[in-house]
Amino acid sequence: MSEIATNIAVKLIQRASVTPEDGGCQNYIESLLAPLGFVRTSVDAGGVTNSIYVRPGELKGTLAYAGHTDVVPTGPVEQWPHPPFAGTIENGLLHGRGAQDMKAGIACWIAAVADLCGEYTPLPTIQLLITSDEEGDSIDGTIRIVEQLQENDNLPDAVIVGEPSSFKHVGDTIRRGRRGVVQVKASFHGKQGHSAYPQDADNAIHHAAPALASIAAIDWGIPIDGFPPTSCQITNVNGGTGATNVIPGSCEALIDIRYNPGNNFNGIKSAIETVCADCDVTLEFDHSAIAFSTPDGPFLDLVSAGIKRVTGINTVRDTGGGTSDGRFLAAAGVPVAELGLTNSTIHQIGECVAVRELVMLTKIYIDIIENFEV
Ligand SMILES: [Zn+2]
CATH class of the missing domain: 3.40.630.10 (Zn peptidases)
Known part of the structure; x- marks a missing residue:
């Protein structure tokens, strides 16, 4: 055998x-x-x-x-x-x-x-x-x-x-x-300008930072079934031109969520959309594994x-x-x-x-x- x-x-x-x-x-x-x-x-x-x-x-x-x-x-x-x-x-x-x-x-x-x-x-x-x-x-x-x-x-x-x-x-x-996997690309929008003239610009990083802090602080509830709890990790943030005196017009973040079966894709999507509701941001969601x-x-x-x-x-x-x-x-x-x-x-x-x-x-x-x- x-x-x-x-x-x-x-x-x-x-x-x-x-x-x-x-x-x-x-x-x-x-x-x-x-x-x-x-x-x-x-x-x-x-x-x-x-x-x-x-x-x-x-x-x-x-x-x-x-x-x-x-x-x-x-x-x-x-x-x-x-x-x-x-x-x-x-x-x-x-x-x-x-x-x-x-x-x-x-x-x-x-x-x-x-x-x-x-x-x-x-x-x-x-x-x-x-x-x-x-x-x-x-x-x-x-x-x-x-x-x-x-x-x-x-x-x-x-x-x-x-x-x-x-x-x-x-x-x-x-x-x-x-666990399931949801990946999010968040593109924060602003207007580029001179750092000495903030009234003529709109700082995308200033939109991104509080929104990302809110996303990281979302309470995903009590995990079920002996699974690890849902983990939401901001894995990349990119903004700015490299120059100290330029206000960035855009900022991009990548977020990786490993979710407990107590959560689901629609719930995760709407939780993130809710904390970003007042923000000029485009959110792209990918539910890569249920x-x-x-x-x-x-x-x-x-x-x-x-x-x-x-x-x-x-x-x-x-x-x-x-x-x-x-x-x-x-x-x-x-x-x-x-x-x-x-x-x-x-x-x-x-x-x-x-x-x-x-x-x-x-x-x-x-x-x-x-x-x-x-
Ligand atoms: Zn295999």
Whole structure:
């Protein structure tokens, strides 16, 4: 069983697929899944390869696994201890781009399904939702897959996202949600002039400073759900010509907000517009990631119990990290748990993973699939 996951991981790493390239990974996955009874639907969009693989189940309910075959660029290849697309195994470590994030994770899920199909275990309907646009813009990736599932009324009952969630040991941490992201560009307007003749000018910085202070002081309320509170950071302020004696006619600020699911985009937008109401300012808002949170309940309990049975670990239900494709499924109302390998070398030169982690993760995935019920 462990060898199956490792062999698949090696073959996926050898298919170089720097985002948004797929490198033939999803065809290879199809060749593994088709004999197990999976049917593939391609949802390619905008140069991105997306696939939905479905195996109709003998039991009620649909359990999905979401992941990506694209990887981040290697950086200087000569600095890698082993070639990044060779999939070298040495001293119990599998080396290569995508070893942790997240080709080996996908390999573990496929190995888990293959193991269960070999045992003729009755299974729920299983979906694999695989994109090649997670590390890039995420514009034509999982979001297109979710649209397709919604159109055909095929949304799963729950989804495991295979991102490397674990900290020191496989299963010590799962992610049950992420904060959302709103980015704001504020352009304050005035009239440039000589600093000795302020009556003929209008100082844009004098408009910006109190408005930015008010924005920084906004009370975002009590955070919910064990998430960190909403954070509103003014990350850039640019105004002035460089000359001491020129009153600036414009001032620009960038603001980055990481919001708790107790807040939402419209509420954030109107709070900022309200404190800027008396100001000559143009505000541009970008809701670059929606917050999501899977509440405590049967699905997270199933995942925690599976980890406990296989590893003995009491897993932490975390909400940290940046954004994740889980947000697109969560926005469609699907309970999401991110559970994958450790993440100590993701995106680094020399990305690698311990082969024994693949054994553990495959066992955990088997336990979760076997015990899944709706
Ligand atoms: Zn990833």
